[in-house]
Amino acid sequence: MSDGPRIAVVTFPGSNDDGDATLALELLGAAPVRVWHAETALPEGTAGVVLPGGFSYGDYLRCGAIARFAPVMEAVSAFARAGGPVLGICNGFQILCEAGLLPGVLRQNRQQQFICADVTITVESTASAFAGTWKVGQELVIPIKHGEGNWYGDADLLAPLEARGQIAFRYADDVNGAVGRIAGVTNEAGNVLGLMPHPEHAVDPLLGPTGGVAVLEGLLDAARVSVAH
Amino acid sequence: MKATVLIRPKEGILDPQGEAVGEALRTLGFAVTSARVGRLVDVELETDDPAEAETALAAMSRDLLANPMIESFTIEIGDDA
Numbered sequence: 001m002s003d004g005p006r007i008a009v010v011t012f013p014g015s016n017d018d019g020d021a022t023l024a025l026e027l028l029g030a031a032p033v034r035v036w037h038a039e040t041a042l043p044e045g046t047a048g049v050v051l052p053g054g055f056s057y058g059d060y061l062r063c064g065a066i067a068r069f070a071p072v073m074e075a076v077s078a079f080a081r082a083g084g085p086v087l088g089i090c091n092g093f094q095i096l097c098e099a100g101l102l103p104g105v106l107r108q109n110r111q112q113q114f115i116c117a118d119v120t121i122t123v124e125s126t127a128s129a130f131a132g133t134w135k136v137g138q139e140l141v142i143p144i145k146h147g148e149g150n151w152y153g154d155a156d157l158l159a160p161l162e163a164r165g166q167i168a169f170r171y172a173d174d175v176n177g178a179v180g181r182i183a184g185v186t187n188e189a190g191n192v193l194g195l196m197p198h199p200e201h202a203v204d205p206l207l208g209p210t211g212g213v214a215v216l217e218g219l220l221d222a223a224r225v226s227v228a229h
Numbered sequence: 230m231k232a233t234v235l236i237r238p239k240e241g242i243l244d245p246q247g248e249a250v251g252e253a254l255r256t257l258g259f260a261v262t263s264a265r266v267g268r269l270v271d272v273e274l275e276t277d278d279p280a281e282a283e284t285a286l287a288a289m290s291r292d293l294l295a296n297p298m299i300e301s302f303t304i305e306i307g308d309d310a
Contacts, residue, residue, distance in 0.1 A: 105298045112245045
């Protein structure tokens with residue numbers, strides 16, 4: 001087993017990118033640990049958490065609305081409050097927004113269609129714990145696959161996010177109607193990151209673009225710092 | 230007692246589903262200027278006390294049934310609900 005940082009990958013009923021997230025983290029040298037949603041604690045030595053993509057609870061009510069009440073989410077919230085790095089991908093991003101750990105909400109795509117495509121996103125801010133090696137303006141090609149990825153926050157919410165550098169990524173092109181073409185945001189402390197694109201699907205050149213490496217490496221960097229403290 | 234919670238997209242909030250429904254209705258020849266699509270949740274509560282029910286329904290609407298950032302909700306209580 002890898003001696004890299006231990007990353008808890010949470011599986012909710014209906015998660016379906018937990019396996020790919022685990023494989024991608026292994027590929028990058030992390031030691032991922034699968035965690036079932038009904039657990040009330042994270043594994044000992046957890047240095048980072050991934051909430052993966054999928055359709056938790058069938059997307060019933062609103063995407064992520066029910067998963068935020070899963071037993072494991074209290075432990076994830078406590079981990080985040082203590083400064084531990086948490087990465088939410090797609091449905092994981094939706095869950096973090098519903099849980100209030102990230103600002104805003106993901107609405108239905110403006111065009112009413114599920115979109116599955118490789119898209120270019122741009123690093124907008126290096127203010128977070130994930131951004132040690134990122135450069136503002138850096139372009140990453142990463143696939144998206146979502147029906148509800150249209151990030152929304154009103155002007156009162158958005159202005160301070162922009163000012164504090166909490167907009168992590170923007171889509172190069174408007175793909176789903178998201179306010180400000182926002183593809184990913186962080187919390188104010190910079191230790192919780194959510195994005196709609198799927199970095200775990202973009203780490204192996206054999207399978208296409210590799211823009212996901214920088215994002216997941218960002219999590220690993222943040223996790224190494226989190227362990228050191 | 231029985232109750233119904235109606236959840237609607239807030240005014241001014243983009244509602245792609247409502248727009249698609251409105252467009253479909255116009256295609257069918259109905260003179261529709263706008264349609265908005267919300268959600269309805271019928272709830273049966275253990276309590277028979279309307280005030281207690283109202284408090285509980287407001288809390289469950291805020292916590293789970295609606296996302297106050299983009300949705301509003303109204304509560305109807307009673308057997309007619």
